[in-house]
Amino acid sequence: MKHQNEYRDPALARLQLRAIAETVAGFDRTMTLMEICGTHTMAIYQHGIRSLLPEQIKLISGPGCPVCVTPVGFVDQAVALARRADTIIATFGDMVRVPGSSTSLLHEQARGATIKIVYSPLDAVTLAEKNPASDVVFLGVGFETTTPTIAGAILTAEKKKCKNFYVLCSHKTMPAPMAVLAGDPELQVDGYLCPAHVSAIIGANAYQPLVDAFRVPCVITGFEPLDVLQGVLMLARQVVAEEARVETQYRRVVKPDGNQKARELLYRVFEPCDARWRGIGEIPGSGLRLREAYARFDADRALPVEVEPAVEHIGCLCGEILKGKVRPADCPLFRTTCKPEDPVGACMVSSEGTCAAEYKYGEWGLEVP
Amino acid sequence: MCLGVPMQVKTIENEMAVCEIDGVQREASLMMIDDVAVGDYVLIHAGFAIEKIDEGEARLTLQALRDALDMGLVPE
Amino acid sequence: MKSDIILLGHGSGGKLSHELLDDLIVPILSGIGQRDQDDAAVLVEQQGRLAFTTDSYVVDPIFFPGGSIGGLAIHGTVNDLAMAGATPVAISVGLILEEGLAVSILRTILEDMSAAAQHAGVRIMTGDTKVVPRGKADKIFINTSAIGIMEHDLEISGRNAQIGDKIIINGTIGDHGMAVMASREGLELESDITSDSAPLNSLVADLIRGVGRQLHTLRDPTRGGVATTLKEIAIQSEVEITLREDSLPVGATVAGACAILGLDPLFVANEGKLLAFVAAEAEEQALQIMRSHEYGRGAATIGEVSSANKGKVRLQTAIGGLRAIEMLAGEQLPRIC
Numbered sequence: 162m163k164h165q166n167e168y169r170d171p172a173l174a175r176l177q178l179r180a181i182a183e184t185v186a187g188f189d190r191t192m193t194l195m196e197i198c199g200t201h202t203m204a205i206y207q208h209g210i211r212s213l214l215p216e217q218i219k220l221i222s223g224p225g226c227p228v229c230v231t232p233v234g235f236v237d238q239a240v241a242l243a244r245r246a247d248t249i250i251a252t253f254g255d256m257v258r259v260p261g262s263s264t265s266l267l268h269e270q271a272r273g274a275t276i277k278i279v280y281s282p283l284d285a286v287t288l289a290e291k292n293p294a295s296d297v298v299f300l301g302v303g304f305e306t307t308t309p310t311i312a313g314a315i316l317t318a319e320k321k322k323c324k325n326f327y328v329l330c331s332h333k334t335m336p337a338p339m340a341v342l343a344g345d346p347e348l349q350v351d352g353y354l355c356p357a358h359v360s361a362i363i364g365a366n367a368y369q370p371l372v373d374a375f376r377v378p379c380v381i382t383g384f385e386p387l388d389v390l391q392g393v394l395m396l397a398r399q400v401v402a403e404e405a406r407v408e409t410q411y412r413r414v415v416k417p418d419g420n421q422k423a424r425e426l427l428y429r430v431f432e433p434c435d436a437r438w439r440g441i442g443e444i445p446g447s448g449l450r451l452r453e454a455y456a457r458f459d460a461d462r463a464l465p466v467e468v469e470p471a472v473e474h475i476g477c478l479c480g481e482i483l484k485g486k487v488r489p490a491d492c493p494l495f496r497t498t499c500k501p502e503d504p505v506g507a508c509m510v511s512s513e514g515t516c517a518a519e520y521k522y523g524e525w526g527l528e529v530p
Numbered sequence: 531m532c533l534g535v536p537m538q539v540k541t542i543e544n545e546m547a548v549c550e551i552d553g554v555q556r557e558a559s560l561m562m563i564d565d566v567a568v569g570d571y572v573l574i575h576a577g578f579a580i581e582k583i584d585e586g587e588a589r590l591t592l593q594a595l596r597d598a599l600d601m602g603l604v605p606e
Numbered sequence: 607m608k609s610d611i612i613l614l615g616h617g618s619g620g621k622l623s624h625e626l627l628d629d630l631i632v633p634i635l636s637g638i639g640q641r642d643q644d645d646a647a648v649l650v651e652q653q654g655r656l657a658f659t660t661d662s663y664v665v666d667p668i669f670f671p672g673g674s675i676g677g678l679a680i681h682g683t684v685n686d687l688a689m690a691g692a693t694p695v696a697i698s699v700g701l702i703l704e705e706g707l708a709v710s711i712l713r714t715i716l717e718d719m720s721a722a723a724q725h726a727g728v729r730i731m732t733g734d735t736k737v738v739p740r741g742k743a744d745k746i747f748i749n750t751s752a753i754g755i756m757e758h759d760l761e762i763s764g765r766n767a768q769i770g771d772k773i774i775i776n777g778t779i780g781d782h783g784m785a786v787m788a789s790r791e792g793l794e795l796e797s798d799i800t801s802d803s804a805p806l807n808s809l810v811a812d813l814i815r816g817v818g819r820q821l822h823t824l825r826d827p828t829r830g831g832v833a834t835t836l837k838e839i840a841i842q843s844e845v846e847i848t849l850r851e852d853s854l855p856v857g858a859t860v861a862g863a864c865a866i867l868g869l870d871p872l873f874v875a876n877e878g879k880l881l882a883f884v885a886a887e888a889e890e891q892a893l894q895i896m897r898s899h900e901y902g903r904g905a906a907t908i909g910e911v912s913s914a915n916k917g918k919v920r921l922q923t924a925i926g927g928l929r930a931i932e933m934l935a936g937e938q939l940p941r942i943c
Contacts, residue, residue: 163551164536164571164583165865171852173595174925180598199943200532207870209927228943253576254868254939267936280793280867280940281577283559288792306532307942310576313561358532361573361581384534386925387595394598413588414573414581423562423580502935511943521932533868533942548796552862554788555796574866576942 164413168385177390178213184397185217193219193349194396195485197339198356199226199511200384206518208386210393218397221485222518224338225356227303227331228255228511230438230483234471235302235331236261241466242298242329243274248464249292251285252300254278259510262472282314282328289318289326298460301330306358308332308449309423312430315451315458327460330450333436335359336367337447342484343375350485352378352396357388357411362427364419368407376405383411430455439473439507440483477506482515489519496520534575536583539568549574612707617737626735630709634716635699635723635730647731649696652755657692659683660751668715668745671785672800675748676718678877681805682828683750684726688810689824689880691762692754697723699733700749705740715746726805728752758814766822767843771911772889774882776809776896777802777904779832780860783874788863793940795866799859804878809899813882816895823883826876831938832908833872833931835881837919846915849931851924853908868941872921873934883911 185192196202202222205211211220224230240261243250250266257266257278270276275295279285282299289297301311311328318326335356342348355368360381368379378399382392392410399406409415427449436448451459477499478492489495489508499505501517508516537549537556545560549572559578560566572579607629615622663679680697687694699719703712723730781802788795806826813821823843827835832854840847856864856871864871878901884892889907896902912920919931 162571162585162588163538164588165551167588167592169924171925173598176598177595198532203943206929207923208925209921209923209929210925212928213926226943253942255941255943257939258936277792278940280556280942283577284792284794303942304532306534306575306580309562309580310559310578313559313578316561317559356532358534358573358575358580361534386923386927390925391591391595391598410591412591413584416581420562420581422564426562500935521930521934535862535865551865552858553797554799554859554862554866556794556866 165385168383168387170387173387174390177387177394181218181390181394181397182215184394184401185215188217188401191219192217192351192397192400193221194352194354194393195221195223195350196354197223197225197335198359199514201225201354201356201382201389202515202518204384204386204389206521210386210389214393218393221488222515223342223485224438224441224483226511226514227333228259229507229514230333230440231302231331232437232439232471233261233473234468235329236265237471238461238466238468239266239300239329240264240269241468242460242464243269243276245296245464245466247295249275249277249288249295249297250300251277251279251288251297253302255511256300256302260504262469282311283317286314286318286321286323286326289323290321293325296325296327296464298327298329298464301328301332304333304335304356304359305362305427308431309362309427312426315430315455316426318458326458327463328451328458329460332431332449333438334447334449335363336371337444338438338441339371340374341441341444343371343377345484348484348486350377351400352380354392354396355379355381357381357383357414360411360415360419362420362423365407365409365415365417367419372405372407378405379407381409381411381415383414440480474505479506479508482508489516492516532575534573534580536571537574539566539570539572542566542568547579549579607709610709612703612705612709612712612737614705614737614739617703617735623735630713631716631733631735634713634720635733647696649731649753652695655756657687657690657754657756659686660749661686662747662749664744664747665786666744667786667789670789670801673803674715674718675746676715677722678803679748679750680719680722680726681803681877683752684728684805684807685826687752687754688807689826690754691758691760691810691814691824692756693811694726694728694752694754694807696731697728697750697752699730701733701735702743702747703735703737704743704745705737707745712746722805726807760814760819760821762821762824764823764825764839764842767839767845767883767911768822768885769845769911769914770886771822771883772886772907773847773909773911774884774889774892774896774905774907775832775855776880776902778855778857778860779876779879780856780864780871780874782877783831784860784863787867793867795863797859797863799863802876802878804901806878806880806901809896809901810880812895812899813892817884817888817892820885820888821882822885824880826880828877829875830934831871831873831875832881833919834933837931837933840919841917844916845911846913846918846920847909848912849909849919849921851921853906855904855906869938872931873938
């Protein structure tokens with residue numbers, strides 16, 4: 162087994178779809194299932210899963226795109242750092258086109274800034290070692306899957322006595338916004354497809370408090386197409402049976418207690434803090450910041466810069482879209498003023514944001530047979 | 531958020547491993563997991579192995595996929 | 607050549623320029639010992655419609671697995687002519703060199719160009735060399751322009767795709783883009799992915815001879831990949847194209863590298879591939895012709911022109927779902943989300 166192609170078998174997909182159809186056959190209303198992970202948003206679009214599900218099931222996207230929920234001020238601060246002399250910005254590709262209040266990192270590169278796309282935060286540490294005369298600032302964005310890797314990079318930099326490696330952080334944690342959403346009386350979500358790799362770190366048990374408080378089914382689901390279909394099936398079965406449990410579809414990777422070692426690494430370097438989610442607002446305790454002991458790696462504390470005042474664009478429905486209340490097509494700016502090459506709001510900025518995914522893969526204009 | 535790729539461990543040196551998928555190789559840190567052996571499959575994200583892939587559980591999942599139409603055989 | 611690096615003087619028209627031309631460029635590129643002293647190359651009179659194309663090459667890195675900027679510069683321009691159904695007659699080469707470029711590097715690139723031209727059966731008839739100060743160009747930029755003849759009266763064009771046409775590609779997708787990306791610093795991927803850079807003119811000649819009027823459109827899916835090229839044709843011909851994901855030939859290593867970096871092979875550049883739109887009745891014959899050719903062994907039908915729904919491209923996914931294909935805002939970037 163190589164753990165990839167096996168989960169793309171069309172015959173098995175048809176089996177899952179039949180089982181799903183049979184499960185919801187008698188269901189007398191729309192079943193709304195929400196995924197809260199950008200990678201799920203992408204997977205669902207890439208494989209055309211919505212076109213295959215029965216009409217009663219509505220799959221919506223929540224605030225699972227860390228780039229989309231990062232406040233515009235973060236990009237502005239990254240831009241200000243990019244404009245510093247002898248500074249290299251190292252970043253995941255996801256951040257490069259995100260517009261700040263007046264510009265983006267890609268634009269700044271055209272104006273002379275040094276922006277390097279890296280695949281791993283460890284590559285940014287290597288970059289710092291190879292460029293001792295420059296300050297290398299890594300843009301730390303992401304949920305619990307990615308934050309431990311940045312913790313690992315900082316510990317590596319510490320071991321190597323690296324004096325020119327910094328991280329600008331905007332990390333967030335996952336279960337917190339789910340509680341906000343589940344508690345929103347306007348939102349009717351029957352079940353959550355929980356993120357595969359965040360859960361690999363935090364463990365399936367992390368969702369139990371949500372289930373206890375709100376009696377809403379949670380199924381931790383992988384990203385391959387068969388994983389997604391099986392996850393939908395498991396959720397549908399719970400909803401029809403009026404159950405509310407935490408179940409793990411992605412059993413080959415996710416354990417009940419997750420990855421303790423990864424969490425130890427994470428919390429050695431980071432500590433919880435309050436965080437602002439673009440489109441949602443402030444959620445207490447939902448962020449992660451560098452501990453005092455690692456303050457010297459914190460670009461925010463160690464490399465002060467003047468940042469332009471944040472300008473949030475108004476008129477878009479990103480807030481409602483991030484909460485799954487409306488779909489991109491309902492936003493008046495979608496495809497008119499707001500497009501991937503010229504995004505207005507959070508949901509269009511990242512390639513796997515809800516609106517960007519809908520624009521790129523979307524079924525608008527497609528006649529689904 | 532969290533593109534992860536299942537890769538096979540080819541060599542291990544200290545806390546770094548060379549991992550491979552379909553002939554493409556990449557170094558990854560094993561800082562986040564214990565008890566990894568050459569030949570194991572691990573999930574790679576941003577240059578780190580974030581978890582081992584459990585062959586037994588994978589087999590069960592595939593079996594459940596094949597048994598989808600049998601009610602009650604969905605694993606817990 | 608006395609110097610081992612390129613100097614500003616090599617582009618100024620004086621003795622150093624002559625030395626560069628006589629000792630290096632002319633012998634390698636034109637294969638004739640004596641350089642023609644005239645400013646323009648005069649071609650033999652041609653019969654038939656002429657095709658004319660130009661392209662500039664700025665790829666980084668200049669050497670990548672399977673090729674170099676030199677080979678690319680010849681293949682790319684030959685292919686542009688071929689996509690119009692034109693037989694290449696003459697190529698020009700414009701070089702912009704950065705002061706300080708190692709002569710040994712220039713020599714290798716010129717040799718690649720010469721080999722590529724010979725292999726494609728095309729003559730480099732004229733050229734120009736300039737040198738700019740260090741830092742004003744990235745090692746070497748190349749422009750190639752070419753004239754070709756239409757040895758037939760077919761209208762092979764992006765406007766001519768017909769409903770019912772089958773869409774055939776001559777081999778695997780994404781090889782060139784991934785070969786270049788894998789060899790870029792910062793991503794640190796080890797693989798044996800090689801660029802597919804190749805001249806397609808003789809493959810096109812075989813196709814035209816074999817299926818003639820039933821060949822409606824040809825295009826090479828370079829920047830932006832197969833997806834972008836098909837979207838362009840769907841818009842130009844005002845039709846809808848349906849692709850089948852399970853028919854797309856993707857090499858295993860390319861698929862692996864794309865999986866790691868979060869890239870879609872459909873949007874990755876190719877440099878030795880063509881998309882041929884043929885009438886349905888000619889599909890089998892076209893496949894046979896392509897598979898008998900050195901550059902068409904992996905030929906496969908990947909989709910068809912499905913309806914008059916203007917400008918739409920849809921993909922039937924491997925598990926049977928449906929999704930739309932749109933052009934990307936810009937270059938596809940690696941992602942972790």
